[in-house]
Amino acid sequence: MCCCRQDLLPDLPRPRDLRPFPTREALQFLGHKSVVRALAVHPLGKILATGSDDHTVKIWEISSGRCIRTLDVGDAVTCLQWNPNSRVLVLAVCVGSCVVMINPESYLTEAAVVTRTNALFMVPPEQGDYEVNKKVQRAVTWATPSSDERQMGYRVVLKHLCPVQQIVWHPQGDYFATLQREAKSSSVIIHQLSRHRSQIPFSKSAIKVTAMSFHPKKAYFYICCQGRVRVYSLLQKKLIRLIRTSSSSEWISSIAVHPSGEHFIIGSHGKRLTWYEMEATNRPYTLRYHHGAVRSVAYHNKYPLMASAADDGRVIVAHAMVYNDWIKDPLIVPVKELRSHAFLDGVCVLQLCWHPCNPVLFTAGADGTVRLWQ
Structure with missing residues (x-):
């Protein structure tokens, strides 16, 4: 009895038996004037956020493809991510060396969610006897947005030492990490949104980080x-x-x-x-x-x-x-x-x-x- 090479290969199912999966272009979101580098869908699946080299963040209604809000953030957007906690409406946007937490206050979101989000940022958390580590202080600063920025939806601004290329959220939505590749030993910083605190847990590893993720x-x-x-x-x-x-x-x-x-x-x-x-x-x-x-x-x-x-x-x-x-x-x-x-x-x-x-x-x-x- 002999067997050919084809007999040794596993039998793979036909693609049509593995549906559903996307097969065609159904909609285009048009309006950006330059390269689009970032996009993210809100956890509830109704709205999409996009960021571009044209210095704008756009919020879209997914069902219609209609742009419902455009924010001029003043520089190219390298990354953006929605907070995975659907009880709040927080969009984190990487703009140059800053990370901006924005509440777009969309009518597509329940009013209670918008109100709860604004309450989260109403008063900076009390720090008590907490002292910021000097290395952390050099790497990142939590700042209160100006009145004009608050009108745009800004709720807090994190000013980093170097340009920020990536932001990732912990699945529970309180912690998030930012990546600034040029900062060497402080390239990865982990932040806590509810307490406005930051830490550099991997400072001993002076490696050039290219990407990151939470488990x-x-x-x-x-x-x-x-x-x-x-x-x-x-x-x-x-x-x-x-x-x-x-x-x-x-x-x-x-x-x-x-x-x-x-x-x-x-x-x-x-x-x-x-x-x-x-x-x-x-x-x-x-x-x-x-x-x-x-x-x-x-x-x-x-x-x-x-x-x-x-x-x-x-x-x-x-x-x-x-x-x-x-x-x-x-x-x-x-x-x-x-x-x-x-x-x-x-x-x-x-x-x-x-x-x-x-x-x-x-x-x-x-x-x-x-x-x-x-």
Whole structure:
């Protein structure tokens, strides 16, 4: 009895049997005049925020594609994220060396949520005998916005030493982390919104951080640097895992942690995606879907879906099923290639994110457009 090579390959399901997943462009959000680098959907799924090099943040009604508010923030927007706590309406925006907490006060949100958000920032929290560490004081300052800024929706401003490239929220919505790559030993700062306090937990590690993420369930924090991913315990304040990528010079552009917390994926400028299981980080899955630097990766919070965007102009949607049986490998099947954004100076799709409730994907492009795929 003989067997050919095809007999040894696993039988993968057909993409049509793995629906639902986005297959077509359904809507464009038009209005930005320059590159769109940032976008985020509010946890309730009704409104979308986008940030651009044209110095504006726009708030959109997702169902209609209508822009309901435009804020001129005075500089290019590098990142923005909604607070994951749906009981408040807080948008964190990275503008130059500042992070601005904004309450857009949208009519699409319940009045009680808007009121609760304003009450959160009404009076700065009492600090008592708390003294700010001198190193922290040099790296970041909590500031009260001016009256004109408050009219725009600003509620608090965090002034950093260097330009801020990324912000990530802890799933509970009180803690968040900011990344300023040029600040070396103080590149990653973790802040507490309710108490207006900051700390630099990784100051001894003078490494060039390129991306970061909180663990969705445990007090773990992921830091990506050149050729390595470091996993820290925030409770024990120590490194618990050091993961080396296949190339020590690989520039990791993005990281996404699976909602289960047992898997994560990184995208790199080396045109590859690498999927890791936390219990077997020495046996990663390398996915070579793209022909350009990978800019953004994301898991869906509810559906077994994953997406990646790269400089080849393509967005790849993959079925990404993980199992409770740790012996069973994840099922990763590319199901759709999405392509519509135009190129500008060699780059195309810069950011993507999933709708929190539906199998709907949003992409932001160098062509100044934002697109909804369903």
